[in-house]
Amino acid sequence: MNLFRLAGDMTHLVSVVVLLLKIHTIKSCAGVSLKTQELYALVFAARYLDLFVHFVSLYNTVMKLVFLASSFTIVWYMRRHKIVRRTYDKEHDTFRHHFIVLPCLVLGLLLNEKFTFREVMWAFSIYLEAVAILPQLVLLQRTRNIDNLTAQYVFFLGAYRVLYIFNWIYRYFTEPHFVHWISWIAGIVQTLLYGDFFYYYILSWKNNVKLELPA
Amino acid sequence: ANEEDDHDEL
Numbered sequence A: 001m002n003l004f005r006l007a008g009d010m011t012h013l014v015s016v017v018v019l020l021l022k023i024h025t026i027k028s029c030a031g032v033s034l035k036t037q038e039l040y041a042l043v044f045a046a047r048y049l050d051l052f053v054h055f056v057s058l059y060n061t062v063m064k065l066v067f068l069a070s071s072f073t074i075v076w077y078m079r080r081h082k083i084v085r086r087t088y089d090k091e092h093d094t095f096r097h098h099f100i101v102l103p104c105l106v107l108g109l110l111l112n113e114k115f116t117f118r119e120v121m122w123a124f125s126i127y128l129e130a131v132a133i134l135p136q137l138v139l140l141q142r143t144r145n146i147d148n149l150t151a152q153y154v155f156f157l158g159a160y161r162v163l164y165i166f167n168w169i170y171r172y173f174t175e176p177h178f179v180h181w182i183s184w185i186a187g188i189v190q191t192l193l194y195g196d197f198f199y200y201y202i203l204s205w206k207n208n209v210k211l212e213l214p215a
Numbered sequence B: 001a002n003e004e005d006d007h008d009e010l
Helices: A003-026 A034-051 A058-080 A098-110 A117-131 A134-142 A148-174 A181-193 A195-206
Strands: none
Touching: A003 A058, A003 A148, A034 A058, A034 A098, A034 A117, A034 A134, A098 A117, A117 A181, A134 A148, A148 A181, A148 A195, A181 A195
């Protein structure tokens, strides 16, 4: 465990906690894409299949449980909670996320580290995570006044992957045979997708103006 | 060793 990876995991944790607190306290999910939340729940479900069969560390197990619980809780809130579900911006959250699940599954079948069920699911989850933010970014472009918590959620979610890239660089130079092309390429694609969001987010933060993403 | 499938990262 290196500092970049720990910082990455903590930033990822902060992003889901920020979102969960927002939804739980103000009972609103305005500006939040249910599709992105569903994709993330799928990412964790596919990636953490080895939760009970492959013990890495207490930290690893606890964090997996936290990510699984939080992502499914958020989906539950947005689908089932009688107050929260009414604040869901259904008509603007129209990204056809089925169109990204299938290609990621096919890619997972074609490009994986080993052709086993768990490895294919792992690769699928890595590809899916790289594009899971797309519905949320599209929704932000359509949302007039983006509330701070949602913007912070997206920012931390992007920041965690940037930190992971530093983690991979560090591990590449410190651990022999540490090569994970799948994570590296998908992680870079994922980070690039946040590119313009980061640009406008930092600009709005610097000029102290409301965040606006050009449509 | 099948080190590739022990994904130790989250």
